[in-house]
Every structure is written in C-alpha cells, then in structure tokens.
Amino acid sequence: MIKFLNLGLQPLANSYLKKKNLNHKEKKFKLEVAFNKKNYLVSIVNTVPKEKMFNNMYPYKSSESKTMRKSFKDLTTKVKKRFKPNFIIEIGSNDGVFMKNFNKKNIVGVEPCKNLAKLTKNINYTTYSEYWSMKLARKITINKKAELIYSANTLSHIKSLNEIFRAINYSLSEKGVLILEDPSLLKCIKNVAYDQFYCEHIYVFSTIALKNILNNFDLEIFDVQNTTTHGGSNRYFIKKKINKLYTIKKSVKNEIKKELKFGLNKISTYKIFADKVKKSKIKLLNIFQKLKKKKLNIIGYGATAKSCTVLNYCKIGNKFIDYFYDTTSYKINRYLPGSKILIKKYKKLNKKNIDVVFLGAWNFKDEIFKKEKNFIKKGGKFIIHVPSPKII
Numbered sequence: 001m002i003k004f005l006n007l008g009l010q011p012l013a014n015s016y017l018k019k020k021n022l023n024h025k026e027k028k029f030k031l032e033v034a035f036n037k038k039n040y041l042v043s044i045v046n047t048v049p050k051e052k053m054f055n056n057m058y059p060y061k062s063s064e065s066k067t068m069r070k071s072f073k074d075l076t077t078k079v080k081k082r083f084k085p086n087f088i089i090e091i092g093s094n095d096g097v098f099m100k101n102f103n104k105k106n107i108v109g110v111e112p113c114k115n116l117a118k119l120t121k122n123i124n125y126t127t128y129s130e131y132w133s134m135k136l137a138r139k140i141t142i143n144k145k146a147e148l149i150y151s152a153n154t155l156s157h158i159k160s161l162n163e164i165f166r167a168i169n170y171s172l173s174e175k176g177v178l179i180l181e182d183p184s185l186l187k188c189i190k191n192v193a194y195d196q197f198y199c200e201h202i203y204v205f206s207t208i209a210l211k212n213i214l215n216n217f218d219l220e221i222f223d224v225q226n227t228t229t230h231g232g233s234n235r236y237f238i239k240k241k242i243n244k245l246y247t248i249k250k251s252v253k254n255e256i257k258k259e260l261k262f263g264l265n266k267i268s269t270y271k272i273f274a275d276k277v278k279k280s281k282i283k284l285l286n287i288f289q290k291l292k293k294k295k296l297n298i299i300g301y302g303a304t305a306k307s308c309t310v311l312n313y314c315k316i317g318n319k320f321i322d323y324f325y326d327t328t329s330y331k332i333n334r335y336l337p338g339s340k341i342l343i344k345k346y347k348k349l350n351k352k353n354i355d356v357v358f359l360g361a362w363n364f365k366d367e368i369f370k371k372e373k374n375f376i377k378k379g380g381k382f383i384i385h386v387p388s389p390k391i392i
C-alpha cells in the first residue's frame with residue numbers, strides 16, 4: 001500500500017457531541033489514504049472498530065433527502081421489471097428507504113445500527129440487527145438463496161472484503177444478481193472530493209479495483225451505471241461467473257477504459273490529487289478569512305459526515321461558521337465533532353440574518369438550491385468546496 005494523502009487527526013465523523021460533553025477530550029484517529037498497486041484498491045490506512053461507528057445511536061438516515069428517496073424508488077421500479085426478484089436481501093437497510101418499496105414477504109434487511117433497524121422492524125419488515133457476516137448469511141439463507149442482494153453505500157464501510165463477499169457468494173442463488181452502489185473513485189478524484197474519505201469510508205471503489213476483488217470470489221460485473229447521487233456514484237450489476245443468464249455489457253468495458261485513461265491504476269494520479277487537496281484547503285481558508293473580515297454571517301447547511309473531514313482538515317471552526325442547519329432529528333442541538341459547531345433545526349434560509357452558507361451537503365446542491373431559491377434571489381451566497389472552493 002502506498003500512502004498518498006494525509007488528512008490529519010480526525011474525530012469520528014458521525015459522533016455528534018452533546019453540549020455537556022463539549023469539554024471532553026474527543027477520540028481522534030490518523031486519517032491517511034493509500035493505494036494498493038496490486039489490485040488498485042484505494043482505502044484509508046487506520047480503521048476504527050465497527051462497534052464505535054455503527055451502534056444503537058447512528059445518526060444518518062438515508063430518507064432525509066428527496067433526491068435519495070427518488071433514487072431508491074426509481075431503482076425499485078427498474079429492478080422489479082428487469083429481475084422480478086422474489087427474495088431480496090438488503091445489506092445496510094438503514095431506515096428502510098429502499099426496502100419499503102417492496103412487499104414485506106419479498107425482502108429482508110440487514111442493519112446493525114439498532115436505532116435504525118427498529119424503524120423497519122416496527123412496521124413488520126424482517127430486519128436483522130447484526131453486522132453482515134458469514135454467520136448471518138447462513139442464518140438468513142440456509143433454506144432459500146437470494147435472487148437479489150442490494151447494498152448501497154454500505155460495503156465501502158466494511159473492513160473485511162473477504163467476509164463480505166464470501167457471505168454474499170453463499171447467500172446468492174446461482175442465477176441471482178448482486179447490485180452494489182457506492183461513490184465512484186473516478187468522480188471523487190476528478191472532483192477533488194477528498195471529503196469522501198473519513199472513518200466510515202474504508203474504501204472508495206473504482207471499477208478496476210472491484211473487478212479484481214470480485215474475481216477472487218468467482219463473481220463478475222456485467223453492467224455498470226453512473227448515477228449522480230452522492231457526488232457521482234456507480235451502480236454495479238454483478239453475477240456469479242457460472243451464471244450465463246446475463247451477458248457482460250459494453251458499459252463495463254467503457255467504464256474501465258475511462259478509469260484507465262484517467263490513470264486510476266497509477267500512483268502518480270493520486271499524488272496529483274493530493275496536491276490539489278492541499279491547494280483546495282488554502283483556497284477554502286482564504287475564502288472564509290475574506291468573508292469574516294467583512295463581518296458577514298456565515299452558517300453551514302447539511303452537517304454531513306463529509307463536512308467533518310473538511311472542517312477538521314482545514315481547521316474551520318465556530319470562529320468562521322456560526323452554526324449548521326440540518327433536518328436530521330438525531331443531529332439537532334448537537335455539535336459537529338472536532339470543529340464543535342452547533343447544529344440547529346433547519347429553517348428556510350433568510351437573507352436578513354444569513355449572508356453566506358457553506359454547503360456541507362454539496363452532493364444535494366440541486367435539491368437545496370431549489371428549496372432556497374428566495375434566499376438566492378435576494379443575493380444570498382453559498383460556499384462550495386467541490387471541485388474547487390468558490391462562492392456562488
């Protein structure tokens with residue numbers, strides 16, 4: 001593994017602080033990112049035990065944005081039509097935003113965060129509140145294998161790829177399909193979206209890396225689609241190699257071509273990216289300093305896990321940002337880890353008391369700009385740090 005990026009000491013991204021704990025020392029870990037030149041996998045170097053991140057107090061709910069609700073709903077329609085699955089497993093079912101589009105008889109969820117699993121259990125969707133493992137795979141599919149396994153923004157959070165794919169291989173029927181959806185490394189590197197790296201994102205996958213990993217488990221990608229969610233993701237359609245029901249689509253070759261052309265197989269590409277990250281930090285700090293000199297009121301919008309990386313790496317704290325707005329109940333009245341900026345319950349932006357807004361949830365720019373059109377009309381501005389820090 002070759003380290004190429006050092007994002008400093010970072011707290012746990014989704015560990016929002018209570019007021020009474022503001023003076024407690026926060027646990028921090030060294031956030032470094034590395035490239036494996038054998039299989040092209042990009043991963044963080046130091047990982048945090050899963051129980052510290054995914055427990056009974058996980059704050060993130062996938063259904064919080066219109067964009068994601070629509071994305072999951074649209075996929076459901078396509079999946080039903082294309083694969084007609086009768087037995088589906090969703091790994092990382094979160095608050096049920098995907099699951100709820102299916103009949104309760106046809107889908108089971110796996111969600112180790114007990115507070116979230118409860119939400120789907122309460123409405124009678126079978127949900128295993130456990131980490132995805134071989135043991136769990138045996139429990140769920142000992143008698144009946146899955147025709148579809150779906151996992152969005154989850155496998156990148158699990159350290160043991162061996163355990164993940166062995167368990168998937170065991171659970172998937174011979175003719176079954178695995179659909180994986182995760183942020184695209186190509187998009188992340190191209191857009192200098194370094195905030196995709198934090199404790200939970202152990203991996204940011206490329207097609208070339210995923211192909212190499214899947215090969216060890218006799219699995220192969222037969223289709224790949226680029227989606228716009230989370231700043232640019234890939235949706236991979238995967239099958240067992242023995243399954244001849246699907247032919248490998250041109251999309252796979254094309255995606256690999258794009259990645260190789262950009263140089264995702266070369267360490268030099270990642271070194272260039274790391275230089276851009278350093279420049280991005282300087283530029284973002286300059287923007288904040290200039291705005292503060294003018295005594296403008298700056299707030300944040302969307303207290304994302306990604307913001308944790310940016311704010312702590314760039315050392316942007318409550319001297320620059322007065323507070324964040326967020327719609328998520330678990331985050332409200334808490335403080336962002338490290339930077340200790342207060343998170344307030346979302347209110348429509350008002351130009352009377354807010355001049356500039358740092359867009360923590362930059363991946364939902366279109367949805368947020370639509371919602372805040374009056375603020376924009378009245379001259380309200382946003383700071384966006386991806387692909388390059390600027391005021392718009």
Ligand code: DWN
Nearest residue numbers: 060064065153200302303304305306326327328361364
């Ligand atoms: O992989 C992960 C992704 C999918 O979700 C997890 N490791 C953790 C989490 O990452 P994130 O916090 O960076 O995700 P989002 O989806 O960018 O978070 C958006 C945040 O912004 C949420 O807290 C909700 C909030 N929000 C809001 O307050 N108003 C979002 C929208 C669209 C809004 O209008």
